Amino acid sequence: MDQPFHEVRFPLDVALGSRGGPVRRTDIVSLASGAEQRNARWARSRRRYDAGLGVRSLNALHEVIDFFEERRGRLIGFRLHDRMDWKSCPPSGVPTPLDQPLGAGDWERVIFQLRKTYGGAFAPYERPIVKPVAGSVCIAVAGIELVEGEGFECDPATGLVTLATAPDAGALVTAGFAFDTPVRFDVDELDIDLSAFEAGAAPRIPMIEIAP
Secondary structure: OOOOEEEEEOOHHHHOOOEEEEEOOEEEEEOOOOOEEEEEOOOOOEEEEEOHHHOOOHHHHHHHHHHHHHOOOOOOEEEEOOOOOOEOOOOOOOOOOOOEEEEEOOOOOOEEEOEEEEOOOOOOEEEEOOOEOOOOOEEEEOOEEOOEOOOEEEOOOOOEEEEOOOOOOOOEEEEEOEEOEEEEEOOOOOOOOHHHHHOOOOOOOEEEEOOO
């Protein structure tokens, strides 16, 4: 069942001051011999954030409370700009249509999921990108860039790319894009001590990535 989600971005000025990153779950069993057995409990990583450090004024705090109430706490998901990871290329670069491979043509397939690959030859990790920034997506087939609206369409709510024509067999489909991370609040209560905030203490505003 689809869970409620608002296609709205968490206040950007607060998000830019947040901290966090990817989290994985690994079970480790130590054997009597001293060896270990390791097992990944999650197939995909999930990102955790705390936006409290980004709140630097009472007006910003009020904006966060307003946003929290409209999302009904943990109930409704939303978009977050992750300043550490928000492009198909390094943060200082400009996305190009050759940045990320999406798959190869087979003369029939026209729908491709945006994705970002982390790592190289050993064990690359493919992360589905489901919240691209509208208007930022560029697509190429066999190295030739397509025109949005003519050669392809991209749904900014799902990250699904639909090509106007199925690529030839083996033709590589690639993409460049900017994206947000789908998250929800990880608490149903914002416990804010105003006196501590005025003394310089950051409130705790935890968020967690919603698994695609």
